[in-house]
Amino acid sequence: xxxxxxxxxxxxxxxxxxxxxxxxxxxxxxxxxxxxxxxxxxxxxxxxxxxxxxxxxxxxxxxxxxxxxxxxxxxxxxxxxxxxxxxxxxxxxxxxxxxxxxxxxxxxxxxxxxxxxxxxxxxxxxxxxxxxxxxxxxxxxxxxxxxxxxxxxxxxxxxxxxxxxxxxxxxxxxxxxxxxxxxxxxxxxxxxxxxxxxxxxxxxxxxxxxxxxxxxxxxxxxxxxxxxxxxxxxxxxxxxxxxxxxxxxxxxxxxxxxxxxxxxxxxxxxxxxxxxxxxxxxxxxxxxxxxxxxxxxxxxxxxxxxxxxxxxxxxxxxxxxxxxxxxxxxxxxxxxxxxxxxxxxxxxxxxxxxxxxxxxx
Ligand code: N2P
Numbered sequence: 001x002x003x004x005x006x007x008x009x010x011x012x013x014x015x016x017x018x019x020x021x022x023x024x025x026x027x028x029x030x031x032x033x034x035x036x037x038x039x040x041x042x043x044x045x046x047x048x049x050x051x052x053x054x055x056x057x058x059x060x061x062x063x064x065x066x067x068x069x070x071x072x073x074x075x076x077x078x079x080x081x082x083x084x085x086x087x088x089x090x091x092x093x094x095x096x097x098x099x100x101x102x103x104x105x106x107x108x109x110x111x112x113x114x115x116x117x118x119x120x121x122x123x124x125x126x127x128x129x130x131x132x133x134x135x136x137x138x139x140x141x142x143x144x145x146x147x148x149x150x151x152x153x154x155x156x157x158x159x160x161x162x163x164x165x166x167x168x169x170x171x172x173x174x175x176x177x178x179x180x181x182x183x184x185x186x187x188x189x190x191x192x193x194x195x196x197x198x199x200x201x202x203x204x205x206x207x208x209x210x211x212x213x214x215x216x217x218x219x220x221x222x223x224x225x226x227x228x229x230x231x232x233x234x235x236x237x238x239x240x241x242x243x244x245x246x247x248x249x250x251x252x253x254x255x256x257x258x259x260x261x262x263x264x265x266x267x268x269x270x271x272x273x274x275x276x277x278x279x280x281x282x283x284x285x286x287x288x289x290x291x292x293x294x295x296x297x298x299x300x301x302x303x304x305x306x307x308x309x310x311x312x313x314x315x316x317x318x319x320x321x322x323x324x325x326x327x328x329x330x331x332x333x334x335x336x337x338x339x340x341x342x343x344x345x346x347x348x349x350x351x352x353x354x355x356x357x358x359x360x361x
Contacts, residue, residue, distance in 0.1 A: 024282035025050045027060065027071040029269065030218045031238055032126065034302035041289050047282055055218040057176060064089040067276055072283035075125050078115035078268040079176060079341040090121045090272045097284035098123075100291035108308035112268050114338070122270035123287055124308030126237070126300065128326070129266050129336060130177045131259040133220065133239035137252070138167050138230035150258035152185040155233055158207040165211035168229030173215040175354035177265055178205075178233070180339050184263050191339045195349045205357040215358050221245070227253045236325055240304035257325050259332065266336040268308075300326075 030053040042049050052071075054060055057080045063069040064076070064084045076084060084090060095101055101123070108124050116122045134149045142163045148154045155161065161169065172178055180190035182204035188197050213229065220232035225245035232239065239257040246253035271290065273283045289295060297315030300307045304319075306326050313321060324332045342350055 023048045026073045072277040082115040083341045103311035105310035122272040126305035127268040128236040129259045133232040135230040161208040161211035170220040170232040209360040237305035
């Protein structure tokens with residue numbers, strides 16, 4: 001019945017291009033789904049899925065604030081979502097079209113309400129932490145058996161970074177995570193909105209800047225797995241995927257992920273429907289498909305990120321549900337922090353600072 005409605009809607013003209021109403025366009029993070037699920041979605045629903053990827057909240061935000069992205073579902077992190085909801089970028093979800101909302105896990109939805117009151121505009125897709133990926137063998141060879149692989153000292157102490165530079169270090173190109181991490185290292189509030197405190201991040205990055213090979217938010221998965229780099233500041237599940245790619249290649253590379261013991265950021269990636277989505281009905285079909293317990297479990301089992309779906313938990317493999325780096329225990333959780341969006345003026349300070357840090361001048 002639903003499909004027939006869509007067929008009758010036929011073709012919509014959008015921004016000069018022609019969009020079929022039986023298409024759903026999804027814009028998600030790279031390395032964030034089992035691609036078999038994409039095929040399964042098309043087979044089950046008869047809708048054509050166009051699935052594009054990004055690796056930066058800032059890139060997504062530019063599209064959302066400009067409007068006319070052509071996407072039906074996008075996945076900003078909570079802090080970015082909050083700002084974009086305020087800017088009117090999203091439409092409210094229609095719960096009547098999302099029967100699988102009953103699978104939602106209150107532990108996560110209570111936290112995401114901080115960004116999206118009543119979860120009116122968004123559904124959690126995955127959540128995780130920002131931390132450190134290490135090639136254990138290489139790093140211990142260079143820094144000794146006591147190498148601080150679970151500490152911000154590894155990546156922010158210039159003495160360590162100087163020794164690691166030759167084997168390759170990547171940092172995320174994600175100012176909303178890298179600045180709080182540097183503030184944490186300084187013992188400041190990582191969620192400080194005080195421009196003078198934020199500017200102190202420069203004291204942390206500039207001394208190690210010469211030893212950072214690249215600021216990039218997705219290349220590190222393969223680079224770590226291949227042994228091209230030996231340290232990456234990156235996202236939990238990405239580094240665990242890297243660990244698996246190395247194990248599959250059987251190349252002797254052993255990768256570990258550590259949320260820094262000084263404290264690590266926890267974030268929530270939220271699925272939302274742009275206000276001008278060409279096919280909001282199709283968007284709801286996609287969201288409801290992802291909210292299915294088995295589909296959500298398949299996604300988490302593949303990408304090593306936790307999700308916000310209680311019903312999926314019985315289908316998670318032990319490697320995922322039993323790993324505190326993915327589903328944190330109380331002790332791990334107590335060491336995680338969250339952030340809130342910077343107001344526009346403070347954001348400008350952070351953006352300028354990040355440009356300066358990346359350029360190194
Ligand atoms: C997936 C990265 C998602 C985490 N590659 C960033 N929020």
